[in-house]
Amino acid sequence: MAKTDTRIQKKNQATIMQAGLEVFSQFGFRGSTLDQIAKAAGMSKPNLLYYFKSKEAVYTALLARLLENWLEPLKAIDRDGDPVEQLLGYANRKLDMSRNFPRESRLFANEIIQGAPRIGDVLKGELKDLVDEIAVVINGWAAAGRIKPVDPYHLIFTIWSLTQHYADFDVQVRAILGGVDPFEGAQSHLDMTLRGLLQPT
Amino acid sequence: MAKTDTRIQKKNQATIMQAGLEVFSQFGFRGSTLDQIAKAAGMSKPNLLYYFKSKEAVYTALLARLLENWLEPLKAIDRDGDPVEQLLGYANRKLDMSRNFPRESRLFANEIIQGAPRIGDVLKGELKDLVDEIAVVINGWAAAGRIKPVDPYHLIFTIWSLTQHYADFDVQVRAILGGVDPFEGAQSHLDMTLRGLLQPT
DNA sequence: CGTGGGTTTGACCGATTGGTCAAATAATGC
DNA sequence: GCATTATTTGACCAATCGGTCAAACCCACG
Numbered sequence: 001m002a003k004t005d006t007r008i009q010k011k012n013q014a015t016i017m018q019a020g021l022e023v024f025s026q027f028g029f030r031g032s033t034l035d036q037i038a039k040a041a042g043m044s045k046p047n048l049l050y051y052f053k054s055k056e057a058v059y060t061a062l063l064a065r066l067l068e069n070w071l072e073p074l075k076a077i078d079r080d081g082d083p084v085e086q087l088l089g090y091a092n093r094k095l096d097m098s099r100n101f102p103r104e105s106r107l108f109a110n111e112i113i114q115g116a117p118r119i120g121d122v123l124k125g126e127l128k129d130l131v132d133e134i135a136v137v138i139n140g141w142a143a144a145g146r147i148k149p150v151d152p153y154h155l156i157f158t159i160w161s162l163t164q165h166y167a168d169f170d171v172q173v174r175a176i177l178g179g180v181d182p183f184e185g186a187q188s189h190l191d192m193t194l195r196g197l198l199q200p201t
Numbered sequence: 202m203a204k205t206d207t208r209i210q211k212k213n214q215a216t217i218m219q220a221g222l223e224v225f226s227q228f229g230f231r232g233s234t235l236d237q238i239a240k241a242a243g244m245s246k247p248n249l250l251y252y253f254k255s256k257e258a259v260y261t262a263l264l265a266r267l268l269e270n271w272l273e274p275l276k277a278i279d280r281d282g283d284p285v286e287q288l289l290g291y292a293n294r295k296l297d298m299s300r301n302f303p304r305e306s307r308l309f310a311n312e313i314i315q316g317a318p319r320i321g322d323v324l325k326g327e328l329k330d331l332v333d334e335i336a337v338v339i340n341g342w343a344a345a346g347r348i349k350p351v352d353p354y355h356l357i358f359t360i361w362s363l364t365q366h367y368a369d370f371d372v373q374v375r376a377i378l379g380g381v382d383p384f385e386g387a388q389s390h391l392d393m394t395l396r397g398l399l400q401p402t
Numbered sequence: 403c404g405t406g407g408g409t410t411t412g413a414c415c416g417a418t419t420g421g422t423c424a425a426a427t428a429a430t431g432c
Numbered sequence: 433g434c435a436t437t438a439t440t441t442g443a444c445c446a447a448t449c450g451g452t453c454a455a456a457c458c459c460a461c462g
Contacts, residue, residue, distance in 0.1 A: 027315060028311075034421080115372055161370070234450085247412085
């Protein structure tokens with residue numbers, strides 16, 4: 001029953017989620033309409049609802065998939081690696097995600113700005129636990145003198161904001177840079193910022 | 202004709218803009234409804250439309266007021282002052298705005314994320330000109346060895362993202378910090394980050 | 403007072419919203 | 433080939449959307 005996903009089912013579900021990502025990331029949940037998503041997916045509204053039982057179902061499916069990819073880089077930090085290398089590697093991975101998946105970043109940003117009504121529990125649960133754990137590691141690094149003493153939580157916020165900014169505020173960044181590719185200079189500037197903050201003198 | 206704004210007119214216009222800020226900053230333009238705003242303003246929908254001729258009029262009035270306050274701190278940078286002091290002062294002013302006017306920040310964030318359909322011209326015009334001008338000043342500071350050599354544009358983006366993050370992602374920040382006040386540690390961490398990036402060795 | 407302006411709102415409008423349903427169509431297994 | 437199932441959609445629904453309008457209200461000022 002649950003395993004009978006046809007080729008065509010998989011394809012249409014993927015198409016719908018792609019279309020939903022496009023629309024939701026631009027207008028947020030309440031600002032998006034099923035007609036918009038159906039049109040972007042190239043199918044009729046009833047056909048869309050044949051695969052997802054509601055607008056909310058499309059949205060939560062997108063959020064669920066997103067959260068997996070979102071937490072992954074944080075988990076990938078090597079607690080036994082070189083501190084500066086690990087933290088810069090994490091930041092660069094996040095920056096790559098902003099470059100390659102800007103719509104996912106904006107979908108997430110929209111959800112948070114609107115008060116995270118659907119993922120507040122994840123933030124206070126899984127995400128907080130993960131950050132708490134990393135914070136202990138970072139505090140250990142600082143205590144050992146391997147990085148400068150920093151507040152680990154605000155360090156994490158710093159990395160998040162610096163990287164996601166290029167996806168979420170893409171329009172503004174490009175308006176100011178003119179024709180220059182934002183990600184060209186972003187990476188080296190990000191590295192420089194974090195090195196200045198972390199590297200022991 | 203244009204000067205006959207009664208006491209009650211001023212009061213109701215202010216009430217409506219307050220309510221509009223509350224609603225728009227949470228749901229964006231398309232996700233907000235006139236009924237919501239009218240209810241938040243404690244008046245009927247036709248009464249609201251007696252003071253603003255459309256939903257769009259409320260929104261653009263809010264954006265116009267916002268943009269003034271938004272550009273002001275950037276203009277206030279003293280081109281002849283101490284570089285590090287001026288840049289840290291600017292960052293701290295922006296952080297104060299995130300603390301004291303988080304809804305304004307989220308209103309702006311919503312508009313940008315959604316592609317800035319109503320203020321794209323301001324971004325590419327007035328804002329870009331202002332940033333270009335500051336960039337020249339910063340490059341001058343760097344050339345004189347008064348700050349480390351940095352890309353002035355990405356430096357500005359850094360300040361924007363670091364400060365606005367605390368308003369725009371407030372829910373996430375508080376979810377992770379638990380009961381701790383975010384702005385407690387934010388300011389010193391921000392200062393440390395920028396000093397590490399700017400201060401010549 | 404009372405009257406003329408500014409103010410407020412209930413009722414309503416056409417358009418759009420999320421979602422349903424029965425019927426038509428396409429694919430699949432035998 | 434044919435029947436069965438999966439897929440697709442036009443037509444439709446109640447609710448909500450932004451906005452209108454005429455009538456009621458209120459409040460100064462003579």
